[in-house]
Amino acid sequence: MIQRRSLSLAVLVLSAAAHLAGPALAQNLDAIKTRQALMKDNGKAAGEAGAILKGEAEFSPDKATAIFTRMHDVAVKFGDHFPEDSKTGGETEAAPAIWEEPEEFEAALVKYQEDTQAAIDSAPQDVAAFQQAFGQVAQNCRGCHEDFRIDTD
Numbered sequence: 001m002i003q004r005r006s007l008s009l010a011v012l013v014l015s016a017a018a019h020l021a022g023p024a025l026a027q028n029l030d031a032i033k034t035r036q037a038l039m040k041d042n043g044k045a046a047g048e049a050g051a052i053l054k055g056e057a058e059f060s061p062d063k064a065t066a067i068f069t070r071m072h073d074v075a076v077k078f079g080d081h082f083p084e085d086s087k088t089g090g091e092t093e094a095a096p097a098i099w100e101e102p103e104e105f106e107a108a109l110v111k112y113q114e115d116t117q118a119a120i121d122s123a124p125q126d127v128a129a130f131q132q133a134f135g136q137v138a139q140n141c142r143g144c145h146e147d148f149r150i151d152t153d
């Protein structure tokens with residue numbers, strides 16, 4: 001009888017501990033999915049820019065503005081999706097440096113916002129001007145990926 005009570009008590013304690021630990025181990029997959037979707041859209045915009053620069057797509061000032069506007073929209077929204085409970089899971093590529101060096105990450109986001117806004121404001125009227133504006137934006141992307149993204153390749 002005492003053995004049964006001990007076993008029942010042990011099961012009860014372990015169940016309670018697992019229940020209480022569950023929220024602590026929870027992963028915010030919504031935040032991860034949102035930032036992945038934002039980066040996917042950013043990548044599509046960058047791909048459209050690359051096609052223009054390679055001569056695979058026609059340049060127009062309206063296309064340039066649309067590309068930079070999409071990238072700027074991502075830049076403005078992206079930083080809102082890094083809560084503490086989204087460090088892992090969902091095949092995230094977010095590097096620990098995002099949470100370990102929040103000031104640097106914020107500075108990189110602000111720089112990206114400024115660069116994409118400057119690209120919009122430059123209103124490129126030809127491919128050469130577009131290339132110059134996009135070069136600055138792309139350089140910012142590379143830097144952020146190097147510092148704040150886990151390379152899975």
